[in-house]
Amino acid sequence: MCRVYTPAADIEKVRFSLETAVRVLEHLVAMFQYEYPLPKLDLVAVPELEAGGMENWGLVLFRTVRLFITPQTSLWIRQKAVYxxxxxLSHQWFGNLxxxxxxxxxxxxxxxxxxIGIYITDQLYPEWKRxxxxxxxxxxxxxxxxxxxxSHPIxxxxxxxxxxxxxxxxIxxxxxxxxxxxxxAFLGIEQFMTGVRAYLRAxxxxxxxxxxxxxxxECASGQDVAQMMHSWTTHVGxxxxxVDDDFVKGRLLLRQTRYLHSGRPTAEEDRVVWWVPLGLISSATAAESSSCVVHEALTNRNGSVEIPGGSTARWFKLNYxxxxLYRVCYSRAALQHLACAIKQGELRTVDVVGILNDMVALVTSGYIRTxxxxxxxxxxxxASGYVVWQILGYFIESLYLTWANRSDYLRERIRYLARxxxxxxxxxxxxxxxxxxGPLVARLRAISIPRAAWAGDPNIIAHACKLFADFYEHPENxxxxxxxxxxxxxxxxxSGPPENHDRVRQMYERSHHWHLSEDHRMAALGAMSCTRDEKLMWQTLEYALSDKxxxxxxxxxxxxxxxxxxxxxxxxxRWFCENYQRVVERLGECSALLGHVVGTVIGEFATASMANEIEAWFADKHTAAFDRTxxxxxxxVRVRAAWYHRDKDDVLKWFQSRDDSVSLL
Ligand SMILES: [Zn+2]
Structure with a gap:
């Protein structure tokens, strides 16, 4: 028996969650080949919970925003709820049993x-590409x-x-x-699940x-799993x-070293050798099918491998x-070949994302130039996938937040690039x-509009402000x-008139009047923080500490x-320093919430002087709740500062060389 508990007035809001829970349970029983062990399973929507969910055996607690899913709920909140x-529910076996x-x-x-949360979401909704x-x-x-x-080992x-x-x-x-x-992926899902089932029974x-x-x-697969995984679970990083490529000979020379955001590791930090499954594909093999992937693993510090198709291959890519769980640093020539392949649409979205993700990281750590x-x-x-655009958006935002306080010229040029x-x-x-x-186009649309507005597109800003004004006046439509x-x-x-700040506050407090779903009530609260007026920022932070x-x-x-x-x-x-005691009293000196808040407050700075100031400020504080964070x-913060100093001249020249093409500044 599976039930959802909620206040009677909200019963309609949890219908989707209940149906989802039943479908998920069926999948879990089939995957584990093990019946749900208890006579009942209750899901309870609670107004306040430190985590998103808590898997008590047979009585699982969720924040309301995770269970209140209505037709008005945004797509990604619905996706998150399913996950x-x-x-x-998987914890009922893995964690409780x-x-x-x-x-x-x-x-x-x-x-x-x-x-398994992602695996089952992907089974239930393959179109989401989870x-x-x-x-x-x-x-x-x-x-x-x-x-x-x-960081710390797993x-x-x-x-x-x-x-x-x-x-x-x-981690x-x-x-x-x-x-x-x-x-x-390496063992194959069937062998992997056979082992998992045996583990649960044993x-x-x-x-x-x-x-x-x-x-x-190991029993299920015949592979030396402990040997393969030892370095991954017991060592940090x-x-x-x-990759050194030799397209003429059709071979790659590979070398693995520990990756650090702050640059090359010392010999002491670089002692571990990982088991690295290569997942190599090339233009000579159809990337659509995993049967064309070279599944060899790099098990020593150095190794070599033949490119599929040998010297006829135009491009290759690792980590299909x-x-x-690793990054790949390609040569400039190999990247140029990949750039052509991406333009021609020869790579799948997930592989394009892999290249882009790695490049963003390698830029920040100095392996390659910005x-x-x-x-x-x-x-x-x-690339048309929203995931690629999302990473591009993150990269531009990160470039902006690191450079913006340093140069008025580059601040505007980076925004122009985003626009x-x-x-x-x-x-x-x-x-x-x-x-x-489909849902992927919907996501791309939902990403592009706020990014364009953030970058200052006047048409989108004006249209959004008009939509907001209409909605405020006419909640029914x-x-x-x-x-x-x-x-x-x-x-x-x-970007709208100052009174909009108070209007979103009203929407947060009286969400029924505007028929807002739970996630949009929270969006109204978050929007209060988007003001550019310092007084209103301060007011928002005071409001956040109130009983509202x-x-x-x-x-x-x-x-x-x-x-x-x-x-x-x-x-x-400044507000945080002045009000630190109140924040601590509100959240509790030992709470995980305090650690999250501290991490968020300081995480976006980008200068060494700010890092020093923050460090000095916390020196006499009780930091047990966040001595890792x-x-x-x-x-x-120091990684970003180093990134700026390393690449500032290069980035400046890059933008200056394109000034002729800029007409909208
Ligand atoms: Zn969990």
Whole structure:
């Protein structure tokens, strides 16, 4: 028996969640070949919860925003709801039926639940391409966090009770998931699941360790799984594979070294050799089929491999499907060949995303020049997948936030670049969803419009402000698709008249009047942070500490503010320093929420002087709740500062050389 509990007035809002839970359960039972172990399963929508969900056995708690899914809910919130339900329900087996022996194996619970949550979402809704989304969000989060010297191995030694909360992080969830994905892709899903089923049977109603899972998978596959995975779970970090290509001989020379955001590792930091499945494809093989992929693995520091098709291949690419957890550094010549292949549409979206993701990271860490990526932007723009555009948007935003405070000229030039990319796309796609559009086009449209507005496109800004004004006056006639609700709110506050700030506050407080779904009520709250007026920013932060806003939602307000424009992070930092005691009292000195807030407040700075100032400010504070988060965030700030200093002249010249073509400045 499967039920959802909610206040009686909200019963209609959870119909989709209940239907989803039933479908997910059927999939889980089929995958595990193990009946749900309890006589009932209840899902409960609770107004306040530190995590998104909590998998108590047979009584799973969710934040309301994860279960209240109505026809007005945005597509990506619906997608997230399906994933979170699948994640929490899989814990009924992985976590509850079999529990990790101690917190140092937390990744067994969370990495696996994340993998199966995505796997089942992909089975239920293949049109969402959920693994492509994983490639640009969760996998990136894991790779990014694990590029820091202050990261930790997946199997982590727990220092004390305050430490437990902190390891519920992107390493545990997403690196864990990415490793499971890499391994299951290599073993094949059938053999992998055979091992998982044996593991559940062997350890039901008991505890287990990482070693137990490897043993079960070894029995099922005949592969030396423990040997393959040892370096991945016991050591911090992951490798970058540098490729020396010899197209004439049709061979590649490969070398793996540890990848760090802050540049080349020392000999001491570079002792680990990983098992790296190559997933090599080339122009000579059809990339559509995994049977054409070279599945050899690099198991030493150096290795070589033949390009499929030998010297006739025009291009090659490693890490097919982004299945492996590593970055690839190609030569400039190899990148040029790939750029042509991308323009010709010869690569699948997920592989284009892999190249782009790696380039963005390698630019930040100094393996390649920022201008090498800027040179390729045109090729990437020819890709139609929203995931590619999302990464392009992140890259431009990151370039902007790092350069904006340093140079008025470059601030405007970077915005112009963003405008020249996103405004035509937004215009081409328009504001209306057409019946024939699938979910991927809907996502691309929903990304392009706010990006174009952020970059200053006057037509889109004016239109969004008008839509907002109409909606405010006439709540019965919403003049835009619900997927645009959050964007319209944000644009209206950032670029519209000052009174829009108070209007979104009203919408947040009286969401019924405007018939807002739960996610759009939160969007109204977040939009308050998008103001460019310093007084209103301060007012918003005070509001976030009032009893109008739940503690769990304070980080939403701060998260929107920190990236809404290049000056807001400084206002936020001043407010945070002045009000630190109140924030601590509100969230609790040991809460995970406090750690999240600290990470968000300081994470977007980009100068060494700010890193020093922040470090000095926290020196006499009690930092137990975020003694992992703080050094990680500071390391990011210093990485950005180094990025700027390394590439500033190069980037300036690149933009200056294109000044002739700029007419809209
Ligand atoms: Zn979980």
């Amino acid at each position: 979170v339900i699948a994640h929490e 079999v529990t990790m022996a101690w917190w140092d194996d937390l990744w067994l619970n969370e990495g696996f639940a994340t993998w 693994w492509d989304h994983f490639a640009i969000e969760d996998r990136q989060a894991a790779l990014s966090a694990d590029s820091l010297r202050s 199997q982590v030694t727990i220092k004390g009770s305050a430490d437990i909360d902190q390891v519920f992080d992107s 545990t969830y997403y690196k864990g998931c990415a490793l499971i994905r890499m391994l299951s 350890h039901e109603y008991s505890t287990a360790t990482t070693r137990d899972l490897w043993s079960a998978l 992951y490798p970058v594979v540098t 499907d982004n299945a492996g 201008t090498a990526l800027l040179d390729m932007i045109e090729s990437f723009q020819s 020249s990319m996103f405004a035509p796309k937004a215009k081409e796609l328009g504001w209306k969803h057409r019946a024939e559009d 919403k003049p835009f698709h619900h997927d645009f609700t959050a964007s319209v709110f944000e644009i209206a506050v950032r 806003v739940l503690s769990q939602d304070l980080n939403i307000v701060i998260g929107f503010m920190v990236s809404s424009n290049y000056e807001s992070k400084h206002v936020l930092w 703080l050094p990680q965030s500071l390391e990011f």
